[in-house]
Amino acid sequence: MGIYLDHAATTYTDERVLEAMLPYFRNEFGNTSSVHGFGRDAGAGIVKARQQTAEAIGASPGEVYFTGGGTESDNWAIKGAAEEAGSGHIITSAVEHRAVLDTCKYLETKGFDVTCLTVGEDGMVSAQSVADAIREDTILVTIMFANNETGTIMPMKEIGEVTKKHGVLFHTDAVQAVGHVPIDVNELGIDLLSMSAHKFYGPKGVGALYVRDGVKIAKLIHGGSHEKGMRSGTLNSAGIVGLGTAIALAVEEIAPQAAHEAALVQRLKQGLLSMPDTRVNGHETSRLPGNINVSFDGIEAEALLLHLDLNGIAVSAGSACSSGSNKPSYVLQEMGLTIEQARAAVRITVGRENTEQEIDTAIETIKEVVSNLRAISPLYQNKQAKSEE
Numbered sequence: 001m002g003i004y005l006d007h008a009a010t011t012y013t014d015e016r017v018l019e020a021m022l023p024y025f026r027n028e029f030g031n032t033s034s035v036h037g038f039g040r041d042a043g044a045g046i047v048k049a050r051q052q053t054a055e056a057i058g059a060s061p062g063e064v065y066f067t068g069g070g071t072e073s074d075n076w077a078i079k080g081a082a083e084e085a086g087s088g089h090i091i092t093s094a095v096e097h098r099a100v101l102d103t104c105k106y107l108e109t110k111g112f113d114v115t116c117l118t119v120g121e122d123g124m125v126s127a128q129s130v131a132d133a134i135r136e137d138t139i140l141v142t143i144m145f146a147n148n149e150t151g152t153i154m155p156m157k158e159i160g161e162v163t164k165k166h167g168v169l170f171h172t173d174a175v176q177a178v179g180h181v182p183i184d185v186n187e188l189g190i191d192l193l194s195m196s197a198h199k200f201y202g203p204k205g206v207g208a209l210y211v212r213d214g215v216k217i218a219k220l221i222h223g224g225s226h227e228k229g230m231r232s233g234t235l236n237s238a239g240i241v242g243l244g245t246a247i248a249l250a251v252e253e254i255a256p257q258a259a260h261e262a263a264l265v266q267r268l269k270q271g272l273l274s275m276p277d278t279r280v281n282g283h284e285t286s287r288l289p290g291n292i293n294v295s296f297d298g299i300e301a302e303a304l305l306l307h308l309d310l311n312g313i314a315v316s317a318g319s320a321c322s323s324g325s326n327k328p329s330y331v332l333q334e335m336g337l338t339i340e341q342a343r344a345a346v347r348i349t350v351g352r353e354n355t356e357q358e359i360d361t362a363i364e365t366i367k368e369v370v371s372n373l374r375a376i377s378p379l380y381q382n383k384q385a386k387s388e389e
């Protein structure tokens with residue numbers, strides 16, 4: 001096995017989570033909708049998972065709806081709020097995940113008006129820009145908790161105050177934040193929150209949407225009475241139990257984990273910034289502990305990625321979804337980076353099991369590959385020659 005430094009793309013399933021899930025494939029296999037004992041046994045697992053999920057974000061169990069992941073939760077929150085309102089104006093930001101941006105674009109085709117806020121050089125959406133964009137007919141503000149490429153944490157509390165003041169719904173895509181930074185939906189004034197288990201050491205294909213009590217959104221999936229008739233389909237009981245266990249463990253261990261990740265990121269930062277023409281993208285302090293996004297002038301991140309992969313080191317260029325598309329990151333360009341700088345950026349995201357030794361190996365390998373790539377980069381050589389003139 002190599003060195004995995006791409007935890008923002010996905011995490012492995014924690015052994016303790018896997019253990020908790022296994023019975024739900026075997027003895028507790030019942031359909032949670034069934035009235036017999038088998039169904040009830042499986043149902044008990046769901047009840048516990050719902051409690052664990054609610055507790056992790058300061059909500060009550062009745063406000064948690066299980067879904068098929070972050071993309072579904074985002075789609076449901078945004079389309080559900082829009083359909084419930086019938087018409088109106090939606091505010092989002094230009095650095096959202098595609099699950100939010102494409103959903104908003106779709107709603108534009110259905111007659112909704114969308115304002116896409118720009119961000120500062122640090123990748124941050126300001127609460128003032130949200131306040132300035134609010135109109136009489138604004139029905140929803142959807143701003144992500146933390147950006148998946150730069151790790152920048154948005155000013156949730158301030159945005160929550162603005163939406164509350166104007167009586168507008170506040171949805172946040174918290175897929176990258178849940179389990180990594182403390183979240184209290186009441187303290188932050190969040191009405192709708194999306195999460196995904198595979199970003200916090202749970203299984204893939206399962207997520208949740210928090211819907212504040214009293215907030216009405218239209219259903220996304222019709223067909224039965226599951227999840228109070230709001231999200232039909234036989235429950236993924238093993239997955240949901242996995243999500244519940246994973247979120248409970250992540251929240252329990254949040255402080256030491258954050259400290260561990262932040263120390264590794266600091267080590268990476270020091271090591272990588274010792275190279276010339278290298279910069280860190282994103283906010284200095286308001287950021288996820290395990291994320292660092294770095295641009296190495298004069299190189300193509302895709303080339304760096306491939307060389308690192310040959311050395312058994314996994315990082316990504318931009319988000320996992322856009323990796324491989326060879327398109328420079330729209331998030332970094334929105335922050336004012338040139339296409340060249342955006343093309344030269346990699347996202348390194350550390351996790352629970354990474355060690356200092358792994359980080360040192362990664363630093364050494366990255367330095368070597370970057371130097372080699374720069375040595376054959378006409379762009380970089382020209383720049384060097386110019387600066388020596």
Ligand code: PLP
Nearest residue numbers: 069070071097099148175176196
């Ligand atoms: N939102 C953000 C910010 C993400 O980082 C991701 C996953 O990369 C998603 C949404 C989509 O989540 P899922 O993979 O569970 O559909």
